[in-house]
Structure formats: C-alpha cells, structure tokens
Amino acid sequence: MKKIINIQSYIYGITFFFITLSGFAQMPIFKRYYIADIPGLGWLADFYVTHLMHYIFAGIFIALVVYSIIDFIIFKMNFDHMRKDMVVRIVIFSGLILTGSLMVIKNFSGTPFPNGLIIGLDVFHLLFCMALIIFGLYQLIKGKKALLSE
Amino acid sequence: MSKKISRRAFLKGSITIAGSVAASATITTAANALTKEKKEPIATLIDISKCIGCEECVYACQESNADKFPNPEKPYPKMYPSRVPVEDWSQKQDVTDRLTPYNWLYIQHASAKIDGEEIELTIPRRCMHCDNPPCVKLCPWGSAKQEDNGLSRIDSDLCLGGAKCKTVCPWDIPERQTGTGIYLNLLPALAGNGVMYKCDRCYNLLEQGEVPACIEACPEDVQTIGPRSEILKQAHALAKEMNGYIYGEHENGGTNTIYVSPVPFDELNNSIEKGEGRPHLEKVDDKMASGNNIAKAMLIAPIAGIAAAAGKLYKATKEVV
Ligand code: SF4
Ligand code: SF4
Ligand code: SF4
Numbered sequence: 001m002k003k004i005i006n007i008q009s010y011i012y013g014i015t016f017f018f019i020t021l022s023g024f025a026q027m028p029i030f031k032r033y034y035i036a037d038i039p040g041l042g043w044l045a046d047f048y049v050t051h052l053m054h055y056i057f058a059g060i061f062i063a064l065v066v067y068s069i070i071d072f073i074i075f076k077m078n079f080d081h082m083r084k085d086m087v088v089r090i091v092i093f094s095g096l097i098l099t100g101s102l103m104v105i106k107n108f109s110g111t112p113f114p115n116g117l118i119i120g121l122d123v124f125h126l127l128f129c130m131a132l133i134i135f136g137l138y139q140l141i142k143g144k145k146a147l148l149s150e
Numbered sequence: 151m152s153k154k155i156s157r158r159a160f161l162k163g164s165i166t167i168a169g170s171v172a173a174s175a176t177i178t179t180a181a182n183a184l185t186k187e188k189k190e191p192i193a194t195l196i197d198i199s200k201c202i203g204c205e206e207c208v209y210a211c212q213e214s215n216a217d218k219f220p221n222p223e224k225p226y227p228k229m230y231p232s233r234v235p236v237e238d239w240s241q242k243q244d245v246t247d248r249l250t251p252y253n254w255l256y257i258q259h260a261s262a263k264i265d266g267e268e269i270e271l272t273i274p275r276r277c278m279h280c281d282n283p284p285c286v287k288l289c290p291w292g293s294a295k296q297e298d299n300g301l302s303r304i305d306s307d308l309c310l311g312g313a314k315c316k317t318v319c320p321w322d323i324p325e326r327q328t329g330t331g332i333y334l335n336l337l338p339a340l341a342g343n344g345v346m347y348k349c350d351r352c353y354n355l356l357e358q359g360e361v362p363a364c365i366e367a368c369p370e371d372v373q374t375i376g377p378r379s380e381i382l383k384q385a386h387a388l389a390k391e392m393n394g395y396i397y398g399e400h401e402n403g404g405t406n407t408i409y410v411s412p413v414p415f416d417e418l419n420n421s422i423e424k425g426e427g428r429p430h431l432e433k434v435d436d437k438m439a440s441g442n443n444i445a446k447a448m449l450i451a452p453i454a455g456i457a458a459a460a461g462k463l464y465k466a467t468k469e470v471v
Contacts, residue, residue, distance in 0.1 A: 066455025
C-alpha cells in the first residue's frame with residue numbers, strides 16, 4: 001500500500017513539474033531570459049511543443065485527481081477529519097481544472113467565448129497556479145520545520 | 151491500511167463512479183455544443199490576376215487606420231537582458247515595401263511564365279484572418295481577439311508586445327513597435343516590449359456597415375468581401391474560369407482570405423521576396439490541430455481515473471468475498 005502511495009506521489013510530482021514548466025512556457029519568457037539557450041532546453045521556446053506538453057500533462061493530472069477523489073470517497077471518506085490543507089488543495093485543483101478545461105474548449109475553432117471571459121480565464125488560471133506554488137512551498141517549509149522540531 | 155470494504159462502501163463507490171461518468175459526459179456534450187454554435191465568417195477574395203500594383207489599397211489602409219497607429223514616447227525605457235530588441239518604426243512610417251506597425255498591407259511582386267510568356271504579378275499581402283487563429287488562441291493575455299465575423303485583431307490597450315502572436319503565426323504577420331502600450335505602466339525593464347500591430351480588417355468600418363478601406367480604394371476591384379461559403383464558391387468559379395489556383399482555403403486549417411491566381415502558388419512563392427515583414431505563400435498545415443486532437447483524446451483522462459479507481463474497488467471487493 002505504502003508503495004502505491006509513493007508511486008502516486010511520485011507521478012503527482014513529475015506531473016506538477018512538467019505542467020508548471022510548460023505552463024510558464026506559454027509566456028514569452030524562456031527565450032528572453034536565456035533559459036531556452038541552455039543546451040537541451042531549446043524546446044522551451046517552441047510554443048507549439050510546450051502547448052502539447054501542457055495538454056498531455058493536464059490529461060495525466062485530471063486522471064490522477066479523478067482517481068484520488070474516488071479513492072478518497074470509497075476508501076477513506078471521513079469528512080470530519082478532512083484536513084484544512086485538503087480543502088485548500090481541492091479549491092486550487094478545481095480552479096485550475098475548470099479554467100484550464102474552458103481554455104481547451106476555447107482553442108477549438110469557432111468557440112463563441114467573449115473576450116472578457118477569455119482574459120478572465122487567462123488571469124485566474126495563472127492565479128490558481130501561483131496559489132498552488134505558494135501553497136506547495138508553504139507546506140514544504142512547514143514539513144521541514146516539523147521534521148526539525150522532532 | 152485495511153483493504154476490507156463494506157457493502158455500503160461498495161454501493162457508494164459504484165454511485166460515485168456512475169456520477170463521474172455522467173459528469174464527464176455532460177462536459178463532452180457542452181464542449182460539442184459550444185464548438186458547433188458557429189456563425190458564418192466573412193471572408194475576402196483576392197483576384198491576383200486583376201491587381202496592377204498601384205498601391206492605392208496600401209495608402210488607403212494607412213490613411214484609414216492612422217489613428218490606430220502607435221505614438222511611442224521617447225526615450226524608451228531600458229530593457230533587460232540586453233538581447234531584448236528595440237523595434238522602432240516611428241521614424242520609418244513611410245515604408246510600404248513590407249509589413250510594419252505603420253503598414254498593415256503591402257504589395258508583393260512576382261514574375262512567372264504563362265504559356266511560355268513571362269508575366270509580372272502583384273499580390274496584396276496582409277493578415278489572412280485564419281479560421282482558428284493561433285495569434286488569438288495562444289496569446290497568453292487575451293490581448294488578441296477574434297470577432298464573430300471571423301476577423302482577428304490585437305487590442306493595443308492590452309498587448310504587452312511579447313510577440314508570441316508573431317512567433318506562432320504561420321506567416322509571421324504581426325509587427326512590433328517598442329515604447330508604447332501598457333507594459334510601460336508595469337515593469338518595462340523586465341517584461342513586455344511594446345505593442346503588436348496588424349491588419350484588423352477595418353473592424354470599425356465593418357461595424358458601421360462599410361467595407362474595409364483597401365477594398366473601397368482599389369480601382370480594379372481586386373478584392374470581394376462576403377460570407378465565406380459564397381466567397382469560396384466565387385473563388386472556385388473564378389479559378390475554373392482562368393484555369394487557376396487557390397490559396398487560403400485550407401492553409402492553417404482554413405483562412406478568411408482566399409487568393410486566386412493564374413499561376414501555381416509554389417511558383418509565386420519561389421519568385422516573391424520573403425523574409426522579415428514579407429510573408430511566404432507556402433502550404434501551411436493546421437497549426438492548432440495537434441493540440442486540439444490531443445484535447446479530444448484528453449476526454450479519456452477522467453475515464454482513465456475512474457477505471458483505475460474501479461480496478462482498485464474490484465480488487466478490494468474480491469478480497470472481501
Ligand atoms: S489598389 Fe487594387 S490594384 Fe492597386 S495594388 Fe491594391 S489591390 Fe492591386
Ligand atoms: S495570419 Fe497570422 S496574424 Fe493573421 S489571423 Fe492568422 S495567425 Fe493571426
Ligand atoms: S482590411 Fe483595413 S486594416 Fe486590413 S489591410 Fe485592408 S485597409 Fe488595412
């Protein structure tokens with residue numbers, strides 16, 4: 001069981017890394033700041049490649065989240081003991097998946113999304129991503145502290 | 151952790167899985183409905199055989215759109231790192247032999263042979279107004295937009311000038327002017343670099359029921375504007391009549407600019423001058439297609455998650471029995 005959990009968090013880790021990297025690559029920054037000049041990282045400046053990567057890892061992420069939700073409901077359901085950090089994670093994940101899915105639909109030909117909505121989706125997707133990074137760092141620091149105080 | 155599972159939990163699990171399947175089916179239906187609700191776009195037909203290269207359209211475009219052109223403030227803020235290029239066209243506003251932030255339409259020259267006879271052709275070039283424009287769809291800020299009538303334009307109040315639209319455009323159409331736009335109010339040294347400009351198909355004239363300035367000004371009626379299906383019919387009839395060729399119908403998955411030429415486009419492409427601000431006439435695959443195909447395949451993602459959970463549930467129930 002422990003092994004399964006480890007594999008699961010390992011896949012989550014890899015997915016987070018690549019989804020965030022390819023997500024940031026949607027902004028024209030990796031070329032400007034020489035990151036795409038590092039040998040082997042040239043693809044970071046290819047918007048079509050990173051776009052595809054972002055989609056693929058988003059698919060993996062959604063599958064993982066759906067699995068975790070059902071797994072939680074069936075095997076571990078205990079809302080009284082739902083930890084605060086789980087609630088935060090649920091809010092951020094839902095926000096990311098909802099805004100992201102709508103953006104995927106937007107990218108098909110002829111989707112009648114008003115421009116204001118598209119701007120909102122762009123901004124909120126980025127904000128949810130920043131929230132996730134900050135929350136991740138917070139947990140990391142907290143986890144470290146807990147380790148040190150033990 | 152125990153793998154035992156009660157009958158109640160099993161029922162709960164089945165209901166959850168059924169609910170998830172239903173939810174993912176709803177999303178699919180919504181996505182289908184959204185992609186189907188499409189209005190007929192407006193397209194233009196450009197009959198290359200009629201163009202005499204007088205540049206009336208070029209000057210009409212400049213005049214009609216003068217109030218949309220950039221007014222950069224000097225000195226421009228220093229940008230970091232030093233590789234970030236300063237692109238300044240404000241002192242070269244009269245350039246008409248390529249696309250610039252101050253020239254959204256120009257005339258390309260080509261020579262070709264028809265029946266052994268050498269002819270000169272002139273081709274008006276500007277944004278193609280793609281059916282599914284990567285410049286719009288991939289702009290990270292929503293600064294580029296596509297209107298219901300199929301035209302695409304860049305909002306100069308929102309554009310940061312990162313030029314992603316130019317990079318992803320199969321014809322590298324948008325052109326940058328440094329020293330103007332909203333980036334000046336944010337972090338001009340570190341992010342952004344002006345505003346991107348291109349043909350907006352005179353959206354403001356279209357809103358008033360008028361035709362774009364370049365179409366109005368042409369003495370030879372080179373361009374025709376109308377619903378895409380009608381324009382395509384006309385283009386095919388014209389191509390048949392002159393034994394000619396069509397460009398723009400399928401390029402990048404289809405555009406709203408349909409060229410008809412008496413000479414094959416690869417021949418024209420070999421003859422024209424190409425490079426910065428001078429777009430090619432090559433075949434172009436649908437740039438958004440691979441992403442959108444993966445997106446369709448992604449609909450399987452929630453189902454994969456459900457399947458994995460169902461597998462675990464099945465295994466657990468088997469162990470109870
Ligand atoms: S005004 Fe008409 S004929 Fe003259 S260059 Fe433009 S398209 Fe060609
Ligand atoms: S030709 Fe380029 S700039 Fe014009 S709509 Fe297509 S992608 Fe955008
Ligand atoms: S449609 Fe308007 S903006 Fe576009 S090239 Fe013609 S005159 Fe210029």
